[in-house]
Amino acid sequence: MKAVSEIRKEQDREARGAKTRQDILQAAVHVASAEGLEGLTIGRLADELRMSKSGLFAHFGSKEELQLAVVSKARDIFVREVVDPAFKRDRGLGRLLAMLDEWLAYVGRSVFRGGCFFMASAIEFDSRPGKVRDLIAGLSRSWLDALETEARYAQALGQLDPHVDTAQLAFELHALVHGANWYYNLFEDKRAFERARTGILDRLRHGATPGLLRLLGEKSAARMKTISKKTKRKESR
Amino acid sequence: MKAVSEIRKEQDREARGAKTRQDILQAAVHVASAEGLEGLTIGRLADELRMSKSGLFAHFGSKEELQLAVVSKARDIFVREVVDPAFKRDRGLGRLLAMLDEWLAYVGRSVFRGGCFFMASAIEFDSRPGKVRDLIAGLSRSWLDALETEARYAQALGQLDPHVDTAQLAFELHALVHGANWYYNLFEDKRAFERARTGILDRLRHGATPGLLRLLGEKSAARMKTISKKTKRKESR
DNA sequence: GTACAAAACGAACGATCGTGCTAAGACAAG
DNA sequence: CTTGTCTTAGCACGATCGTTCGTTTTGTAC
Secondary structure, three states, X not given: OOOHHHHHHHHHHHHHHHHHHHHHHHHHHHHHHHHOOOOOOHHHHHHHOOOOHHHHHOOOOOXXXXXXXXXXXXXXXXHXXXXXXXXXXXXXXXXXXXXXXXXXXXXXXXOOOOOOHHHHHHHHHOOOOOHHHHHHHHHXXXXXXXXXXXXXXXXXXXXXXXXXOHHHHHHHHHHHHHHHHHHXXXXXXXXXXXHHHHHHHHHHHHOEOHHHHXXXXXXXXXXXXXXXXXXXXXXXX | OOOHXXXXXXXXXXXXXXXXXXXXXXXHHHHHHHHOOOOOOHHHHHHHXXXXXXXXXXXXOXXXXXXXXXXXXXXXXXXXXXXXHHOOOOOOHHHHHXXXXXXXXXXXXXXXXXXXXXXXXXXXXXXOOOHHHHHHHHHHHHHHHHHHHHHHHHHHOOOEOOOOXXXXXXXXXXXXXXXXXXXXXXXXXXXXXXXXXXXXXXXXXXXXXXXXXXXXXXXXXXXXXXXXXXXXXXXXX
16 A cells, blocks of 8 residues: 555656657657558657657557557547547437548548558558557447447438448448548549548438438538539539 | 670570569568568568578669569559459450459458558558659559449440449449458458448449349349358348 | 655667678570 | 679678666655
8 A cells, every 4th residue: 555645646757757658659640650550660759759769668668569559549539530529419320420521531631641540550450460450450340330330320210221231331431431541642632532422422322211311411412512612623524 | 786695695694583583572572461561671581582681682772673573563463363354354344343353352362461462552652752652553543443444334335324423433342342351351351342242233233224234133143142152141140 | 955766868789671792603605 | 614794692881670777867755
């Protein structure tokens, strides 16, 4: 057992160290998104933060622990940028659409330098067993499940045809955003997002119940205005 | 100008060296698909082939040249494994479907250890300017265009509704295979391919002309047998 | 003030990176 | 056989990798 004062002291220390740790992770997450989790280097990171290699290293103890911390940090950013805004919407079709829209927007505003952090790290680690891979796979699974869960809510709420295979739907919606991330980052072409959104709306419209189809139509029309107005003319060359 | 004999001699040398070069690239392409093009290391590769680092290095002159050669080699393999089989089919919907099927099959039989080589390297290099990135982007563009071209043929042949936006269609088909590659390699779950194929057939059916819809239905039924028979039971848990 | 613990540092470890430089071996031309 | 060219090897370079170790700095408790 520790005295109160000792605990107090430790908390202060931790708070002080935690500040540095967060600064490190903030920088690390952006380096990793551009260079990959394996390309992320302790020396390079220390230089960027004007710290000593050993001082930085002491916060994590091993490179793998650093990578795990970076993935967790990326998760926090993803939650803040995508999940939280979307979850302000009511459950069901509205939230599902918001999740996809926020996700596309987060790719589009390049929250991470190298596109969606999790798509990049998933492909980097998918054939590299270990804790890092497991963590990435788990987070990816959760997000995919969250999409499917929302589709099920939409069914329960009568917004989506109950005959629709929600796992299939989640797979396809996910694939469309994946495709947009790929297209946008490789070709630097913002049309990727229109394409993805068109696909998403088609998938959702396909299983929408007649009553809610109008609702969806309104929503989508309102949202599409922002993006597609300028590019629509370009497309009809 | 060179004498005939000199040219003859050089060709022999080249042929001898080219054999070694091909052996190197064969190994390199598989290492790169698992570890990434940047993770591919000259020393590691030399060990694997029981060559000296410098002897191997002399074939390329720089790491970037090696990477470029590896990407070209991967292209050759992709052509042999996917493009050639698909292009035996007649132009139009048949070939388009064959391209996607062969592509999925090539991902499924893990021609490269780390999933589809080009998806992995595209994401690795998309935020890393240089010749390698340009080469990958060019090849990706060609393949995407090839999909769209075939869709246009399908329209010209009356197999596909001429109102369908072929660029949009190609984007979505590509995204579905992309999604399957991601899902399969991350979760090691072969259902990825059923999902992708279901999505692909939905996309094609959507714009199919009434006459050819029956044809498509037959084709898809014949092909689906092979894959989904065993997994269909698993799914209905 | 002294005592103590956490945080950060500096220097070095062995390993490996990409890349040169030089020489040995293989083989064809004269 | 000599000569020249191409292939492969040997060796070393400076840099950087992840990691360890002992020390110094910093800030709080007494």
